[in-house]
Amino acid sequence: MPLEDRICPKCHLRAVEDEYHFMLTCPLYIDIWERLLKNTINKKPAIKQLDQKEQLVWLLNSQNREVILAVADYVYKTTRMILVSNSKMVYIYAIL
Numbered sequence: 001m002p003l004e005d006r007i008c009p010k011c012h013l014r015a016v017e018d019e020y021h022f023m024l025t026c027p028l029y030i031d032i033w034e035r036l037l038k039n040t041i042n043k044k045p046a047i048k049q050l051d052q053k054e055q056l057v058w059l060l061n062s063q064n065r066e067v068i069l070a071v072a073d074y075v076y077k078t079t080r081m082i083l084v085s086n087s088k089m090v091y092i093y094a095i096l
């Protein structure tokens with residue numbers, strides 16, 4: 001699907017539903033974001049200094065167990081994505 005056709009169907013912003021929108025800016029998930037990811041970011045003073053796109057990279061690349069669990073909990077609680085795993089990888093799929 002072309003990028004420009006990936007408009008978020010869950011909010012009014014008419015934004016492309018990429019990882020940045022899903023994880024940090026979609027207003028539909030703000031309550032979940034406030035409970036899970038904001039707390040995680042606030043516990044890491046150095047991360048608070050980054051801009052939002054840098055925070056997204058940090059969230060998705062962290063090897064810290066607490067951060068990984070917070071991201072997985074966020075994805076699960078939005079009910080927008082499903083996680084499918086085998087013994088080697090975890091795949092994330094959008095629910096259309």
Ligand SMILES: [Zn+2]
Nearest residue numbers: 008010011026
């Ligand atoms: Zn949205």
